[in-house]
Amino acid sequence: MRLIRRMLRVENLLKKYDTLPVLDGVNFSVSPGEMVFVLGSRGSGKSTLLRAVAGLTEIDAGKIIAGDVEITRLPAQKRSVGFVAQTPAIWPQMTVRENIAFDLEQRRLAPEAVRAAVDSVLARLSVESLGNRRPAQLSAGETQLAALARALVLRPRLLLLDEPFVHLPESERRSFFDLVRRVAGETGACAVCATNDCRLALATADRVAVFSGGKILQTGTPLEVYRRPQSRFAANLFGAANHLAGTIIAAGAGEFLAKTNFGEIRGALVSGNGGEPPPGTPVDVVIRPEALHVDVMPPDENAFAGDIVATAFFGETERCSFVAKDNPTEALMITRLNPTRAEGVFEENVFAWVAPEDVVGIV
Numbered sequence: 001m002r003l004i005r006r007m008l009r010v011e012n013l014l015k016k017y018d019t020l021p022v023l024d025g026v027n028f029s030v031s032p033g034e035m036v037f038v039l040g041s042r043g044s045g046k047s048t049l050l051r052a053v054a055g056l057t058e059i060d061a062g063k064i065i066a067g068d069v070e071i072t073r074l075p076a077q078k079r080s081v082g083f084v085a086q087t088p089a090i091w092p093q094m095t096v097r098e099n100i101a102f103d104l105e106q107r108r109l110a111p112e113a114v115r116a117a118v119d120s121v122l123a124r125l126s127v128e129s130l131g132n133r134r135p136a137q138l139s140a141g142e143t144q145l146a147a148l149a150r151a152l153v154l155r156p157r158l159l160l161l162d163e164p165f166v167h168l169p170e171s172e173r174r175s176f177f178d179l180v181r182r183v184a185g186e187t188g189a190c191a192v193c194a195t196n197d198c199r200l201a202l203a204t205a206d207r208v209a210v211f212s213g214g215k216i217l218q219t220g221t222p223l224e225v226y227r228r229p230q231s232r233f234a235a236n237l238f239g240a241a242n243h244l245a246g247t248i249i250a251a252g253a254g255e256f257l258a259k260t261n262f263g264e265i266r267g268a269l270v271s272g273n274g275g276e277p278p279p280g281t282p283v284d285v286v287i288r289p290e291a292l293h294v295d296v297m298p299p300d301e302n303a304f305a306g307d308i309v310a311t312a313f314f315g316e317t318e319r320c321s322f323v324a325k326d327n328p329t330e331a332l333m334i335t336r337l338n339p340t341r342a343e344g345v346f347e348e349n350v351f352a353w354v355a356p357e358d359v360v361g362i363v
Contacts, residue, residue, distance in 0.1 A: 007032045007190045008053065008158055013062035015048055022048045023059065024214030030158070030190050035181055037201035038194045039237060040211035046194035049211070050160045053192070054083045066157065077103075079158075082151030082189070086163040088143045089150070090135050096146045097122075097131040100153050121153045124183055140167050144176065152183060159184055161193040173197065177204045198238045202226060210234045228360060230270050235286045235362070242292075242332050244285040246361070251276045256361045258283050261327040262304045267359025277363045284362040289319070289335040291358035294350050303353035304332075308346045313339060322352045 008030040015023040022045040051057035055076030090099045202222040210218045229235035246258035256269040306324035318339030321331040
């Protein structure tokens with residue numbers, strides 16, 4: 001078996017403020033060249049996690065290992081970490097060039113070496129024209145580029161991004177992260193970004209880590225975490241999902257059959273303890289709105305007879321409320337692409353159905 005070297009390993013990190021655990025036994029790792037997004041709600045401790053790795057926040061217990069070296073107690077300037085915060089860390093009285101050069105000068109590098117390094121990072125980011133400007137003369141995006149250049153000029157092995165582009169328009173954020181990925185690849189660094197922008201993470205990350213309650217609940221590729229959430233929190237992190245309370249009828253080989261208020265449903269099983277739950281076990285049946293289909297002819301399973309009772313038009317999509325005849329008090333959300341019916345035109349005596357591979361049962 002080939003040993004995979006890790007750029008970063010975080011083991012059982014613990015950090016408390018008073019008696020409140022902000023980091024509660026956090027474990028995760030990042031491989032060389034990866035871009036990992038840590039996803040969670042505001043105030044969940046994502047920033048504390050990144051600051052702990054950067055050496056800007058002291059932890060109470062645990063280990064931080066970069067490559068083969070434990071850096072848990074090393075000062076920040078010795079960790080080979082670049083940190084880009086939500087509020088750019090640049091000095092207002094200095095030009096962009098002077099800001100980028102500052103940390104290099106503190107290390108007493110020769111002036112010609114500092115000048116060459118600054119020229120190189122400005123060229124790498126294609127922002128040579130910003131060098132002689134001061135922060136007050138920069139746009140929000142240019143300010144973030146200056147902060148990114150200051151972090152990259154030290155050629156860090158690990159680049160930490162704490163919601164750095166949150167104030168930029170959504171259309172610009174993706175291009176900024178594409179730039180980070182390109183530059184990190186050229187320099188051999190890897191990147192960890194803390195954010196609550198889940199759409200951006202799905203489109204950009206190599207892996208995502210779902211963070212809540214001071215713990216990482218799940219890690220995986222964006223597709224894995226989106227399609228196979230292991231908790232209700234992870235399921236709802238990427239937008240509204242249908243949750244049906246069910247009871248296991250049978251389970252095995254990674255699948256389940258459950259009884260719900262909509263009838264029997266079969267799908268993929270996600271079990272926290274790794275075992276097969278016995279009949280009668282409660283299960284949270286998760287169905288994404290876009291996985292549901294509406295038709296006049298039902299398939300043999302996972303189909304429910306009922307009516308569309310409300311619609312909302314969003315241009316490229318339509319959100320429908322479906323009420324089953326066997327369960328008139330609970331509506332299913334259905335998202336349909338390319339809607340053509342006029343808003344307010346409802347459909348009666350139809351079937352909502354979902355393929356078993358698009359159903360997740362969480363126990």
